[in-house]
Amino acid sequence: MNCVQLSTHTMATRFELVLYGNNRSRLRAAGEEALGEIERLAAQLSFYAPDSEIHHLNTHAAITPVRVNPRLFSLLKSCAELTKKTDGTFDVTIGPLMRAWRFVNEKGALPTEEEIAQALSQTGMKHVLFDEETCSVQFDHPGIEIELGGYGKGYAIERALESLRENGVTNALLHGGTSSIATIGSPPNDAHWKIALHPPLAGTMNLKNDAMSVSAVHGKSFIVDGRVYGHVLNPKNGWPVNGAQAAVVQGISASVCEALSTALLVKGADWLPQLAEYFPGYVGLVAS
């Protein structure tokens, strides 16, 4: 069995793809198409690119309803559903808070209480209105900004795997920045893809036709007076998460895993029973 490896750099991270199959050139072609799909979605969903669909939405939706791609419409509806089911701890309208904490194109800095309060008033999926008939989205409040950083990578991985399956690939692993991983089948001579967890998490996860996502407070962060402020923000209180250190969720959908690992990091281990209840088939782990 042949092995083909491909990678691309987009969404500010590195995506790597491993494929196994009988025909190298077909595997390569399928892999290129899958990574091309990720690059296309990165351009569509970018918070930063001035010609992205998300940028257009953020710029215009508080003024007028904005017609969006039906698949983006579905994506945003799924995000709204996840926000409800996670009690608001996963929320893609986190853009104003990211700006307040200078995590947009900057390294991060402590905002004032007023800035946090202002940003919180502009945060919440309740401000995003959906019109099914016209496939359009509107914000009921100026200043709302959708930022898909906590969902887009998993979504892109999911779509890439969809492309691989359509092209007949039966054994593959794709990850984005090692924090979001999804699989098709298993590697040759093994029942699962084995994923080792780094500290503060520990152990190994077995994946086969499913996905996992890790969220952690480390990574992009800054220190003030000895305290570390990480880039994962709690949309409920406007502050960086400071309870759990890392959370991992395994389940069928890479995008749902990504949303749930963020929510689990915010809510901590106490939320694990609700996660199991509201999201059957998904399991989580937390390092406090």
Place this chain on the structure above:
Amino acid sequence: MNDDTAIRRDFLKGAAASLLVMFSEDDLLAASLRQTTPSTPPVKFGLIGVGQWSKEILATISRSQSARISALCDPYQPALKKALETAPNAMTTNDYRKVVESPEVEAVIIATPTHLHKDIVLAALQAGKHVYCEAPFAHTIDDAKAIASAAQANPKLKFQAGLQGRSNAMYRHISNFIRTGVLGSPAQVISQWNKKLSWRRAAPTPEREAELNWHLSKQSSIGLPGEIGIHQFDLVNWYLKSLPIAVSGFGSTINWKDGRDVPDTVQCVLEYPNNVRMMFTSTLVSSFSNSYTLFQGSNSSLMLREKRGWMVKEADSALLGWEVYARKENLHDETGICMVADATKLLEEGKEPGKESSMETRQSALSLAFDNFAQSIRENTNPIGSVLDGYRATVTAIKAHEAVMSGNKIAIPKSIFDLN
């Protein structure tokens, strides 16, 4: 705002206002389209050919206020099913004649493999539909001429060539800038498109795979010069207001020896009048430096990448004035003066172009192209990317591919660019 900032902003407004006098019509196009098109009903399009590039077309039109997809056509059912996710209300068929005859279709977008364009274009024009035909028009001069002649014979129907670079707000801005003579005497153009890519398409069955990989066969494809380079050739034809008189080419298959018979690496030298030459290179072996086109003249050089552009002035060229305050970036050892395509719109919003916002344009070239085409249909104006532009770019690409495949220098008679 301190005094210095105020003076600087006033200066920029004044400087840009004078630029506006020179550049206004085209520069305002991008900004104005979104405001003008929604007042008329969206144009109903039939999309014929639902392949890889059509994903971009569908995604672009799904957001548009000026266009809707009312029909989808492809012989491959799974592709149609997939396309319906983005255009859920469209009628689907595997027969293009049903699209061109449908009263629900006002205009067709032809995005099939290049060698299949001709019959569809002729049928669409015969049925009275407006046509957006992807570039290159065809893989042979005869087919390209048949397409262009049929379009010219139906002047009441709008025909737009799929040369979206012509709609790129940045490219249009720089085109006007070049017309002011800022380059000085044009000396040469260097252009490349590099990406490490097999360029092969995957499919679940061998039959579908053979259909999808038409571009890897010299029977149906004009290779990298045709499917990629055409956009860069068109840019040079447009900016230099000139057409090539000869082309030399070289091609090799370095990396992807998988049965294809079009090279994965090509070099072309196109000769234009007054001894100006364009070097075009493209490889599927290395991604280094991606894609760009560089115009070099006696006063300055202009570098264009997809969404961005820079001017680098010669030390002895005259001061233009405004560039003192323009945003600048390092281009290796040079200082590049940033070109900002939406400058006019930004100034209207009270922002300093390139400083308070991104340098990149806010609407993609493809989106602008479809808005422009829809506008041309509704308002009976000329589309950007005319049939003649498309034909001439196609001829340039076909001749460049011929040179690559033969390894010879080929003269291009002037008459070949004429349709009469």
